[in-house]
Amino acid sequence: MNLPKRNIVCMDMRSFYASCAAVLEGLDVMETPIAIIGDKNRKGGVVLAASPPLKEKFGIQTGNRLFEIPDDPSIRLIEPKMQFFIDVSMEITRLLNQYVPKEAIHTYSIDESFIDLDGTERLWGPPKETVRRIQDDLVRQFELKAAFGIGQNLLLSKLALDLEAKKIGIAEWTYEDVPEKLWPVAPLSRMWGIGSRLERTLNHMGIFSVGDLANTSLEKLEKKFGVMGNQLYYHAHGIDLSDMGPLLLEEQVSFGKGQMLFRDYVKREDILVVILEMCEDVAMRARKAKKVGYTVHLSADYSKNAFGGGFSRSRSIAEATNDTMKIYQVCADLLEKFHDGRPIRRLAISLTKLEDEHVMQLSLFDEHKWRNRKLGETMDSLRSKYGSNAILRAVSYTEAGTAVERSKLIGGHFR
Known part of the structure; x- marks a missing residue:
C-alpha cells in the first residue's frame, strides 16, 4: 500500500x-x-x-x-x-x-x-x-x-x-515505528479513539492490546462494527488518510450534551426541566447540521450523597427526528423507567444513528410536523443571531432551569 x-x-x-x-x-x-x-x-x-x-x-x-x-x-x-x-x-x-x-x-x-x-x-x-x-x-x-x-x-x-x-x-x-511503539499498547483505552465501552466489547472478542487489534481480520471487525471496524483495523496499523479539518472521522456520528448540575436534583419535574433544556440544545445542533437521528440516549449519575451510581439507557424510534419534543419524550420515558428516585447530579443526552435530514419523510400534508420543523428553525436562527438566551422556554425561568445561568458562562465556566 x-x-x-x-x-x-x-x-x-x-x-x-x-x-x-x-x-x-x-x-x-x-x-x-x-x-x-x-x-x-x-x-x-x-x-x-x-x-x-x-x-x-x-x-x-x-x-x-x-x-x-x-x-x-x-x-x-x-x-x-x-x-x-x-x-x-x-x-x-x-x-x-x-x-x-x-x-x-x-x-x-x-x-x-x-x-x-x-x-x-x-x-x-x-x-x-x-x-x-x-x-x-x-x-x-x-x-x-x-x-x-x-x-x-x-x-x-x-x-x-x-x-x-x-x-x-x-x-x-513513522509507519515503521508502529509494531514496536503502538502494538504493545494496553489497555486499549490508552489508544486514542477507543473509549471504555468499546474497549469492553473488544475485550469480549479476545482483543486486549493494539497488536491484537492489528492482527484481527478486517472482515471480522467490519462484520462486528461496520465502518468503525474498518477504521479500527487501519488505525491499529497506524494508517489514516484523513485531511486537516474534521479529525479522523468522515462525519459526526452523534450530537450530545452532558451537564454537571448546580445542585442535587430530586424532584422528577425539576429533572425534566433540565432534560428539556438539553434536548433543545441537542436538537438545535442536529438541525443546523441538517441531520436526524433514530436513537436517543439518556444517562444520569446519582449524587455522591446517595453513594453514586446511575443509569445509561437508549431507545430507538421508528422515524428519525431532530424535533426537540420528540427527543424529550423519549428521554422522559427513559427517566420514568430507569430512575430509581435518588438525587441526580449529572445528566447526558445524545442523538445517534444519524442520516441526512432530506431522507426524513416530511409530508407536506402533515401540518403539525411541518410547523414544528419551521418553528425550530426560527428559534435556532434567533439564538444564532442574538445569543443562546435570546429565546428560551418558560421552564428555563423556573428555579429548576439552568439555561439562564449557563448562558453567562463560556465553556461551562465563568468568563
Whole structure:
C-alpha cells in the first residue's frame, strides 16, 4: 500500500489552564501547587486543572472535588477566567500562523492543535527543528510549555503526542515505528479513539492490546462494527488518510450534551426541566447540521450523597427526528423507567444513528410536523443571531432551569 508520508505535528500545551492562571497571578506553575476550581463557593466544585506540584505533592488530579483538596496554605485556589484562556489560545494560533498558513492549522481544542508542516522545510528546516523553534517561542512569549508529536499522518502525530511526547517533550513516529511503539499498547483505552465501552466489547472478542487489534481480520471487525471496524483495523496499523479539518472521522456520528448540575436534583419535574433544556440544545445542533437521528440516549449519575451510581439507557424510534419534543419524550420515558428516585447530579443526552435530514419523510400534508420543523428553525436562527438566551422556554425561568445561568458562562465556566 502506497501510504502518504506527511509532516504533521500535534501540539499540546502542558498544564494549560494552570499555567495561564500562574502567569496571570505572577506564580511559577512548576513550583506552586495550583488548582483551577470551577466554583470555589461550592465544596463540590470540580478541579478543572492542577499544576504539577499539586499532583505530585498532594495527589490532586483533574476531576477531584474542592473538599478533597488538603487545607494547606501553600495551595492556591483559582477560578477559571475562560475568556482569558480563549484569548491566550488565539494568540498561540497567531504564533503558529507565523510558521504556516491558517489552513495548515487545525485547532482541536483550546490547548491542542494540529499543524501541517509540509513544504516548510526550506523556510524553517526539518520538522523537529521547526518544532523546537515554536517550543522556544511559546516559552519566551507566553511562559508556556508544550509537547509535540510528529507523525506521517494525523493519527500518528496524535499517538506520538499522547503515548510518548507528553513524557519527553518531542516525539516523532513513522509507519515503521508502529509494531514496536503502538502494538504493545494496553489497555486499549490508552489508544486514542477507543473509549471504555468499546474497549469492553473488544475485550469480549479476545482483543486486549493494539497488536491484537492489528492482527484481527478486517472482515471480522467490519462484520462486528461496520465502518468503525474498518477504521479500527487501519488505525491499529497506524494508517489514516484523513485531511486537516474534521479529525479522523468522515462525519459526526452523534450530537450530545452532558451537564454537571448546580445542585442535587430530586424532584422528577425539576429533572425534566433540565432534560428539556438539553434536548433543545441537542436538537438545535442536529438541525443546523441538517441531520436526524433514530436513537436517543439518556444517562444520569446519582449524587455522591446517595453513594453514586446511575443509569445509561437508549431507545430507538421508528422515524428519525431532530424535533426537540420528540427527543424529550423519549428521554422522559427513559427517566420514568430507569430512575430509581435518588438525587441526580449529572445528566447526558445524545442523538445517534444519524442520516441526512432530506431522507426524513416530511409530508407536506402533515401540518403539525411541518410547523414544528419551521418553528425550530426560527428559534435556532434567533439564538444564532442574538445569543443562546435570546429565546428560551418558560421552564428555563423556573428555579429548576439552568439555561439562564449557563448562558453567562463560556465553556461551562465563568468568563
